[in-house]
Amino acid sequence: MTKEPEVVGEEPKGRKPPSWLERVAPRNVDWRSLILIPSLAVLSALVVGAVFIVFTEGLDAILPAYRALFSGAFVGWSSISETLLVATPLILAGLAVALGFRAGLFNIGAEGQMTIGGLVAVIAGFSFEGLPAMVHIPLALLAGFVGGALWGFIPGLLRAKTGAHEVITTIMLNFIAFRSLDYILKLPGIQAEGRFDPISQPVQSSARLPRILGWLPMEGADGLRLHVGFLVALAMAWVVHWLLFKTTWGFEFRAVGANPHAAKYGGMSVVVAIVLVMTLSGALAGMAGGNETLGVLGRASPGFTAAIGFDAIALALLGRSHPGGVVLAAILFGALRAGGRTMQVQSEVGIDLIVIIQALIIIFIAAPELVRAIYRVRGGKETGQLTRGWST
């Protein structure tokens, strides 16, 4: 059961426009769609970003700002460490959204699933004392996995059983997760002792994700913050790839995404597939939350997810819902974030410019016709349709 036939037959080129699934999760696309359009999208976003710099700081500010952005992202081990560190939760959350896309589900709730997953991971991280790190770290990460899975299971079940659109339910569950976090962080036994603001106890050192760049032969290598979570994230990207493209389950997920009616007619359980995909998607986002709390922050506080769950949507789009693509896209966004911090410090341009650039990248990716029109790229036309509205 390793090799499965492809879900959709080969489309004759230049005739019927490909389905939305082809659009967001393409199989065989020419290099223009896969490489050229995303590259041009990033380039265009940087150009438009430069316009914003001109408006606020003048023409002279562009070069120093972008130079600082680049050096903060790639020049030197500490920059690379920061870039990959920021990319780590982005990979996991991006995989969560991409997995949903492949099954025709729009998980907009990665943020809430991260929140719950990160919180549960922290609770597991400080509750058990005296465990060896070899046991405690997997346990705490698993707790995050389970917490996120629960938060993804709810909209999955609602969608499968009642038809409640997952976009609405996951948005609402995001806010329920934020409020729950505010509440739970103030409970005795969870709140850090001596504190009156909502903040959790610190994670035991046995549950902190160990840093992995200490061996580098350089001054201050111990200060490089990249932790083992990055390797976990890469492993999960491989697992998702294997699940989607090498297993029967993955085949069913993609079949349900391509055409739920046909999948049902073919004897697959659409209900089980939807619930399972949303649960797994939530679990991946939950791991992203656990990565942040166990690897970087060491505790949970309100808003610790820092909109990573929303960036994940952009990542899944940019990476064409392919695990490998998501990893590359996450590293790009990590570079923008890490470089943005340096840019904020070294030039007069604020880090919020990065948010604008990210939004522009999504616009250009989501509207490939826009990029084609600007750069006159020829090639197969795609539509941007992806979900099917509120009604099922």
Next chain:
Amino acid sequence: MTAVADATTLVRAPAEVRSARIRGIIYLILAVGTYGLLASGTEGDVIFRLGEVAGDLDWTVSSKGLATFSAAVFGFLGGWELTRGVGRWSNVALAIALGIFAFAFLGFAAAGKSLSLVGMLDGSVKAATPIAFGALSGVMCERVAVINIGIEGMLLTGAFMGAVMGTIVGPVVGLAAAALAGGVMAAGLAVLAIKYRVDQIIAGVVINIFALGLTSFLSAQILVEDSASYNSPGVLRPIHLPLLSDIPVLGRVLFEQNIFVYAMFLIVAAMTYGLFKTRWGLRARAVGEHPKAADTLGINVFRTRYINVILGGMIAGLGGAYFTLGSVGAFNENMTSGRGYIGLAAMIFGRWHPIGALAAALVFGFADSLQVKLAILDSGIPSEFLLMAPYLVTIVVVAGVVGAARPPAADGQPYVKE
């Protein structure tokens, strides 16, 4: 004729019977819960103050009696749902029952104390205003089948432009600029969704991210450096409507508000009339339900969608100005903090109808105001749960447990002219 009418009311679809049963059971659980948790353990009276000062127009009720009454209402509705089904008024019935429950809950939380009801209702209307603007914006867009997840971003840009132009030129220009800014954001959404057929949910998410980035960036680069000349518009004063503001209780709650509240009521009235009584509204709804049929009849689907989406954005932009010109008096980063999403929820709870959207916004505003009051009363009840209420209610509504809400048939689908 009566026989036919009777037949249609008596024969209900199995799905409707099933969801009515679920509702009935939930009502009965609520009835038992209300009686068990609120009525049995409460002693003493609560004084609801209806006037401006204590002693003026006080209304003293027994906390226990109020809770028992609320439990009885739940029980009655449960029985009704289980036997006949409330049918199309189930959302209204739920809203009334929850309203009574809210009173009972207040009585429970404030037993033995007094509570300014007027202040609370006033707070509800104020909290509901931006939510209602957001919800109305959503109704405007979704009636022509364009999903607007970007309400939040439009509110935020409206708030920003309202503050900046309100400071540089003046409040009236600030209001106009806020509406215009919302309209520009909506035009972006419209171009992406209608012309480039970008997935509407993604387009909306992009609008939100872009608006957050843009306003935060400009705020950090420009406003922070010189807030006196860019970010101090001041707050619009309340306008006392003559005669109407003299009505006890209602006068203070409804007719001593600032211009946003009156604008909100005007827009609700205009939209209800426009959507359901004019040719324009009929055409807009036709585009939302069956664009192809509308196109065949000679209605310009694209133009209708552009106009409605941009108008919707202008409503949201105006509502966004409430944050800066109507309540806070200055722009802060991400100051809308999710109100746009509550507006989206209110639109769904209000069944894509302007009046429903307003009612839902008032319910959510009341929950917000209640939460503030509970924090002041120090009742030991965590306010977070009340803040969750709008979101929980929305999930329950979209899951079809409470009167399934049906969106316009073509919602979210781009139109391709053949």
